[in-house]
Amino acid sequence: MTGQILSETLRNKNILITGGTGSFGHQIVRELFKYQPASIHVFSRDEKKQYDMALLYPNQANLTFNIGDIRDLERVQEAMRGIDVVFNAAALKQVPNCEYAPFEAVLTNIIGAQNVRRAAIDAGVQTVVSISTDKAVKPVNVMGMTKAVQERIMLDPSYRGTRTKFVCVRYGNVLGSRGSVVPLFCDLVQRGLPLPITNPAMTRFQLMLAESVQLVLWATVKGECGDLWVRKMPAANIVDLAKALSYGITGREDYPIATVGARPGEKIHEILVSEEEMWRAREMGDYFLIPGWAVPEDKHGPQHGDIQEYSSDRTRQMSVEEILKMLQTDGWVSANGVGPGPKALGTGMSRS
Numbered sequence: 001m002t003g004q005i006l007s008e009t010l011r012n013k014n015i016l017i018t019g020g021t022g023s024f025g026h027q028i029v030r031e032l033f034k035y036q037p038a039s040i041h042v043f044s045r046d047e048k049k050q051y052d053m054a055l056l057y058p059n060q061a062n063l064t065f066n067i068g069d070i071r072d073l074e075r076v077q078e079a080m081r082g083i084d085v086v087f088n089a090a091a092l093k094q095v096p097n098c099e100y101a102p103f104e105a106v107l108t109n110i111i112g113a114q115n116v117r118r119a120a121i122d123a124g125v126q127t128v129v130s131i132s133t134d135k136a137v138k139p140v141n142v143m144g145m146t147k148a149v150q151e152r153i154m155l156d157p158s159y160r161g162t163r164t165k166f167v168c169v170r171y172g173n174v175l176g177s178r179g180s181v182v183p184l185f186c187d188l189v190q191r192g193l194p195l196p197i198t199n200p201a202m203t204r205f206q207l208m209l210a211e212s213v214q215l216v217l218w219a220t221v222k223g224e225c226g227d228l229w230v231r232k233m234p235a236a237n238i239v240d241l242a243k244a245l246s247y248g249i250t251g252r253e254d255y256p257i258a259t260v261g262a263r264p265g266e267k268i269h270e271i272l273v274s275e276e277e278m279w280r281a282r283e284m285g286d287y288f289l290i291p292g293w294a295v296p297e298d299k300h301g302p303q304h305g306d307i308q309e310y311s312s313d314r315t316r317q318m319s320v321e322e323i324l325k326m327l328q329t330d331g332w333v334s335a336n337g338v339g340p341g342p343k344a345l346g347t348g349m350s351r352s
């Protein structure tokens, strides 16, 4: 998508990012400045994360930070006043944490999403793009279940308003995002410890943060109310990811790996578009568009030939070399020979 179209959509707009201090938030804020919005408002709970993020932008007068919790409707309503575009990225996204405290996931991922939706309608926001995950498809864990309901809330087909457009995007593992396996592996490799593999057969869709932002911006421009957009992406086997990362940092091809068994709520493969959704999905180049449930199913059948689910074992599998290249491009592995990249240096575990 050209910068010109994005500029036309975002220039002079007031933008709110719930969860704006997270991995996605950092990346999209950097990107949004290119399109000269009137203002960008980061909305999240932890003041330290906001303080640290503000230090990165000392001269950016149109970037503001709002402390608030999406569980608190009144606070979300206040933050939403005068806003044109909302990116809803606030979530509880760690599978084990949500298993341990399921209702906390309900409060943030479901009630919080409903608050964002209600406040956006009340404030006459133009566009809300909400971020979902492959774990929401045929979910087996609380995180995925709550994100599945979040999608349904955002794309509620009973909505007849004309002002606010609600769109969702769904994607797989963002390489190196906070709490993901790449910072963990970087940390362990730098401490010389074996890499824990839950199940050697496991595959995961992979994309880089920059690609996740591009998908969200695509949906902002192209999406119609009720749309759910999925970008096609390759997958990596977890052992290949461990091999690529340990080789990239240490130069060793025999770095120790320990199989520790799947955690509760983990699938062997993830699904980005279910077989049931494929009956309604449209394949559009690099994307699948799953139209809203209010759009009647095409009586001539699926829009394209393949109605099998789009899962991480049925997409293109990345080789160890490709994964290594991706890790180098994203700064986890040195691009100039063996060694840690800038993102892996220091406290890899605490990076966003």
Ligand SMILES: NC(=O)c1ccc[n+]([C@@H]2O[C@H](COP(=O)([O-])OP(=O)(O)OC[C@H]3O[C@@H](n4cnc5c(N)ncnc54)[C@H](OP(=O)(O)O)[C@@H]3O)[C@@H](O)[C@H]2O)c1
Pocket: 018, 019, 020, 021, 022, 023, 024, 025, 043, 044, 045, 046, 047, 049, 068, 069, 070, 071, 088, 089, 090, 091, 092, 093, 108, 112, 131, 132, 133, 134, 171, 172, 173, 174, 175, 177, 178, 180, 352
């Ligand atoms: N990372 C991935 O691999 C991945 C893959 C697919 C989809 N996604 C989705 O992408 C979105 C962004 O993920 P991310 O990787 O950027 O997550 P992240 O780094 O963990 O950031 C989450 C953000 O949400 C904020 N937050 C959490 N609970 C909140 C609440 N109740 N009220 C307000 N803010 C809250 C956090 O800040 P505070 O804690 O300070 O509030 C933080 O800014 C999420 O919806 C996630 O489900 C992520």
